[in-house]
Amino acid sequence: MGLQTPWLIAVLAALLASRRCWLVMPALLVAGQAAAQDVERGEAIYRTWCQDCHGEDGKGDGPAADRMLPRPRDFVAARYQIRTTASGALPTDDDLMRVMGEGLPGTAMPGWPNLSDDEKRDVIAYIKSLSPFFERETPETLQRSVDPGGGPEAATAGREIFERLECDRCHGRLGRGDGSSAASLEDWRDLPIRATDLTEPWLFNGGMGADAIHTRFLTGLDGTPMPSNQDALEAGIVTEQDLWHLAHYVASLGPEREPDVEEVVRIERRETLPGGPDDEAWESVRAFYVPLIGQIVEAPRQFSPTVDGVWAQGVHNGSELALRIVWDDPSNSPDPEWQEWQDRIAATLYADEVEIPTDPLPDLLFLQFPSEVPEGRERPYFLMGDGRDPVYLWLWHSRRGAVEARAAGLGAAEALDSAGSGLAASAKWEAGQWRVVFRRPLATEEDGALGFAEGVPIPVAFFASDGSSGETGGRGAISSWYYVVLQPPTSRAAFVAPLIAMLVTGGLGMFAVRRAQRSVHSEGRG
Amino acid sequence: MFDKTRTWATVAVACLAWACGGGGDAGAGGEAPAVEEAAEAAPIIDPATAGTIAGVIAFKGEAAAPQAIDMSEEPDCADGYGSEGPLTQSVVVNDGRLANVFVYVKEGLDLTFPAPPDPVLLNQENCRYHPHIVGLQVDQPLQISNSDPLLHNINTQPSLNRGFNISQPQAGMETTRDFGVPEVMIPVKCDVHGWMRAYIGVLDHPYFAVSAADGSFSMPKLPPGGYVVEAWHELYGVQTMDVVVGEGETVEVSFTYDAGMAENAEVPLGEPLVLGH
Numbered sequence: 001m002g003l004q005t006p007w008l009i010a011v012l013a014a015l016l017a018s019r020r021c022w023l024v025m026p027a028l029l030v031a032g033q034a035a036a037q038d039v040e041r042g043e044a045i046y047r048t049w050c051q052d053c054h055g056e057d058g059k060g061d062g063p064a065a066d067r068m069l070p071r072p073r074d075f076v077a078a079r080y081q082i083r084t085t086a087s088g089a090l091p092t093d094d095d096l097m098r099v100m101g102e103g104l105p106g107t108a109m110p111g112w113p114n115l116s117d118d119e120k121r122d123v124i125a126y127i128k129s130l131s132p133f134f135e136r137e138t139p140e141t142l143q144r145s146v147d148p149g150g151g152p153e154a155a156t157a158g159r160e161i162f163e164r165l166e167c168d169r170c171h172g173r174l175g176r177g178d179g180s181s182a183a184s185l186e187d188w189r190d191l192p193i194r195a196t197d198l199t200e201p202w203l204f205n206g207g208m209g210a211d212a213i214h215t216r217f218l219t220g221l222d223g224t225p226m227p228s229n230q231d232a233l234e235a236g237i238v239t240e241q242d243l244w245h246l247a248h249y250v251a252s253l254g255p256e257r258e259p260d261v262e263e264v265v266r267i268e269r270r271e272t273l274p275g276g277p278d279d280e281a282w283e284s285v286r287a288f289y290v291p292l293i294g295q296i297v298e299a300p301r302q303f304s305p306t307v308d309g310v311w312a313q314g315v316h317n318g319s320e321l322a323l324r325i326v327w328d329d330p331s332n333s334p335d336p337e338w339q340e341w342q343d344r345i346a347a348t349l350y351a352d353e354v355e356i357p358t359d360p361l362p363d364l365l366f367l368q369f370p371s372e373v374p375e376g377r378e379r380p381y382f383l384m385g386d387g388r389d390p391v392y393l394w395l396w397h398s399r400r401g402a403v404e405a406r407a408a409g410l411g412a413a414e415a416l417d418s419a420g421s422g423l424a425a426s427a428k429w430e431a432g433q434w435r436v437v438f439r440r441p442l443a444t445e446e447d448g449a450l451g452f453a454e455g456v457p458i459p460v461a462f463f464a465s466d467g468s469s470g471e472t473g474g475r476g477a478i479s480s481w482y483y484v485v486l487q488p489p490t491s492r493a494a495f496v497a498p499l500i501a502m503l504v505t506g507g508l509g510m511f512a513v514r515r516a517q518r519s520v521h522s523e524g525r526g
Numbered sequence: 527m528f529d530k531t532r533t534w535a536t537v538a539v540a541c542l543a544w545a546c547g548g549g550g551d552a553g554a555g556g557e558a559p560a561v562e563e564a565a566e567a568a569p570i571i572d573p574a575t576a577g578t579i580a581g582v583i584a585f586k587g588e589a590a591a592p593q594a595i596d597m598s599e600e601p602d603c604a605d606g607y608g609s610e611g612p613l614t615q616s617v618v619v620n621d622g623r624l625a626n627v628f629v630y631v632k633e634g635l636d637l638t639f640p641a642p643p644d645p646v647l648l649n650q651e652n653c654r655y656h657p658h659i660v661g662l663q664v665d666q667p668l669q670i671s672n673s674d675p676l677l678h679n680i681n682t683q684p685s686l687n688r689g690f691n692i693s694q695p696q697a698g699m700e701t702t703r704d705f706g707v708p709e710v711m712i713p714v715k716c717d718v719h720g721w722m723r724a725y726i727g728v729l730d731h732p733y734f735a736v737s738a739a740d741g742s743f744s745m746p747k748l749p750p751g752g753y754v755v756e757a758w759h760e761l762y763g764v765q766t767m768d769v770v771v772g773e774g775e776t777v778e779v780s781f782t783y784d785a786g787m788a789e790n791a792e793v794p795l796g797e798p799l800v801l802g803h
Binding site for chain 1: 599676677679680681682683685688689690691692693694695696699700701703706717718719720
């Protein structure tokens with residue numbers, strides 16, 4: 001300690017004595033910070049937590065990498081998507097800290113709350129040591145203007161910028177990642193990459209909200225097809241205000257926060273059922289979000305599925321049930337425009353699988369139910385049941401419509417022998433989204449089909465396949481079990497009870513007032 | 527112990543004061559005199575002794591015919607190609623001569639050449655890059671322009687340099703960039719129009735050329751000496767040749783490609799990065 005104090009005084013005195021030392025001070029601070037980071041400690045942490053994905057040498061080629069889309073970062077090439085710096089520049093330490101802390105939504109990269117800030121800094125020192133680029137240049141955060149604010153007018157103005165800058169070419173007219181160039185997009189390794197679905201901002205790699213979106217406009221996402229607009233800004237082709245309007249427009253395409261996930265999909269009771277997939281009546285029916293994840297339990301697996309969630313809505317009228325399932329899928333498969341994409345995805349993700357599909361494939365949606373309403377919380381195996389406890393399925397095919405089926409395991413679905421219970425489906429694909437309406441009478445005599453009783457929780461699980469990504473035969477995205485509950489008819493008690501309550505309350509009130517008046521009168525007389 | 531510390535502290539103060547330019551001085555007078563960095567002088571190549579490497583790129587056998595590009599999504603671009611329509615530029619063979627080969631001196635020069643101030647142009651017109659193969663020097667400006675009234679993005683994918691990806695959403699937009707280290711070759715693509723490709727060769731000297739439509743190339747003003755010359759083609763790969771240039775001599779050099787070379791071609795796109803430790 002005795003040594004440090006005079007040192008510190010000496011350094012500070014020297015610094016303060018000189019005006020030009022302000023130039024030296026940041027350099028000293030940076031040097032101090034760098035010294036505090038420990039490459040060796042960072043490497044030890046890297047070996048434990050990072051190298052399975054990012055590889056032994058940091059080239060983004062760990063054992064887990066070849067199932068991922070996009071692939072993990074290559075720290076040697078040092079092309080970083082999420083930065084606050086210009087396109088082609090390196091990320092700052094703060095950029096890397098943010099990514100390590102929060103992860104990259106929509107990718108396999110999680111946040112690392114188990115690591116302290118010091119440990120994260122050590123890891124950063126290590127991954128920077130893997131690339132010669134960090135020795136050559138010091139990254140600088142781009143200057144950004146202040147957000148003039150959002151609101152409907154900003155969003156409307158932003159929509160014009162969206163069209164003028166032709167964002168739709170990749171992201172699609174309504175932002176669902178279905179633009180005319182979407183099927184040909186590649187990352188810097190020439191691997192296929194999906195255009196971001198702008199209606200699902202909770203999966204944006206760089207985070208949601210106008211501020212984060214605006215940053216991405218300036219920096220671009222290096223290593224992906226998303227360019228920086230900084231040069232267009234400097235050239236006066238877009239203004240600061242234009243880019244903020246655009247950011248607010250893109251933010252307005254999706255919800256302000258990640259949708260809540262509830263275990264129960266409530267099926268409303270109405271006199272009239274909504275009609276087809278585009279019937280406006282669906283707009284007034286509550287939609288429940290069900291996230292899906294890649295089916296990785298049994299081969300053929302899919303670690304990077306196209307569909308990441310479905311929205312489920314339902315109405316029944318006491319005798320019939322209508323369910324509308326809506327999900328984003330950039331292709332209406334099979335589509336010749338996406339055939340090359342299908343082949344590239346197969347080569348990129350399924351290289352070690354036996355079956356590599358080359359035929360044009362349809363999109364599929366499976367709704368799984370148990371064969372009969374279970375006692376308690378017991379449910380069939382979530383991957384299409386098993387021999388002991390098979391599942392009853394609604395199987396929808398993008399070209400053939402829906403059939404009822406039964407399955408006792410993944411890839412073992414068989415259509416029911418007879419006409420089934422009267423399941424009908426109507427579907428529409430538009431601008432990167434499927435909307436499928438299923439209708440079925442509640443009651444059934446069919447063997448193996450499920451009768452839908454009101455007020456009873458009925459397990460349901462979802463499975464979606466995107467044919468254009470080679471998803472077939474169990475390859476796709478799956479949910480865990482949820483429940484549908486059909487709202488029972490409102491009983492007479494529901495109308496009578498409030499009336500009685502009102503009368504009782506009113507009566508008691510009158511009684512209290514009368515008593516109070518009486519006591520005031522008697523006091524007055526006394 | 528304390529005395530020693532004090533001594534060190536005094537030394538530290540002195541050092542820092544020196545490093546900081548003598549803090550007590552006021553005003554501009556205290557600033558170190560601005561040293562104008564003299565522009566690096568170009569080496570003097572004696573025109574009396576300088577030679578030239580020139581020649582043609584020959585092509586044997588049946589070249590793959592250029593493929594039609596489906597530009598239907600950009601009809602205005604497609605219209606620029608007349609009735610023949612747009613064709614790929616990977617292989618352009620005329621009368622047994624191969625165009626779009628990047629030829630350059632790979633080894634043998636020990637001179638340092640400053641970056642020329644004049645920019646090299648890369649234009650996007652009718653949804654295609656002009657030229658298809660670009661050569662320029664380290665730190666020389668590359669001026670990228672858009673002549674199409676639509677969105678292009680310029681996505682450069684070097685290995686040794688930093689790759690940038692910028693948008694040019696409007697006709698008339700120009701952007702200038704440069705590359706700091708030699709690299710043969712840097713791919714350039716437009717993600718909006720998947721067929722658009724160009725390649726940039728960056729060298730620390732001016733001895734490079736791109737074979738013309740008749741396969742010819744020329745690298746003049748070379749000091750006499752022995753060189754390794756390399757020819758690079760995006761499909762057929764690289765070939766090298768040792769060439770000795772005598773005083774005032776023009777050395778004829780011919781590279782020959784054939785269709786079979788495409789199969790096992792080595793097409794360098796930047797060298798793999800070497801770890802620093």
